[in-house]
Amino acid sequence: MVSVPAARRRSRDAGSTAVPTAAVPAPAIDGGAPATRAGRLLVPGLVGTAGLAAIALVAAVSPEQPGHYPLCPTYALTGLYCPGCGGLRAVHALAHGDVALALHRNPLVVLALPVAVWAYLAWVRRRALGRPLSRLPAPTLIWGFVALGVLFGVLRNLPALGWLAP
Secondary structure (H helix, E strand, O other): OOOOOHHHHHHHHOOOOOOOHHHOOOOOEOOOEOOOHHHHOHHHHHHHHHHHHHHHHHHHOOOOOOOOOOOOHHHHHHOOOOOOOOHHHHHHHHHOOOHHHHHHHOHHHHHHHHHHHHHHHHHHHHHHHOOOOOOOOOHHHHHHHHHHHHHHHHHOOOHHHHHHOO
């Protein structure tokens, strides 16, 4: 004998019929994202606005002046430059149009910014078109970026490559 849930038995016994499928709302696109374009673009818009606000802050308040931003925890604890050290100064220089100084402060950040902008724009495009988010990049690509960051962190702390230090 097939077991029927109690709620269904009661509704069947009371003579009511099941809810027609047309009355059930369609599932949201993207596993929970709103179905309207404006709703789908809300989160990317907030992320983009926060990013632009952060860049505007770094452009307005120079990281070259001590006391405006916290010290890098890696540098404070070990005295070694992490792959991100000098990143704020690089963004400050880029915001003021000085690419050469930005490359001197942190070439990894300068080279990673176009990749980050491309990934952001791809995300916005997929959300605007209502497409599901694509899968993560291949593990080899992710590990390649991690290895690049570790290698950069090691190389910028070698005395022979002092020009990589911020």
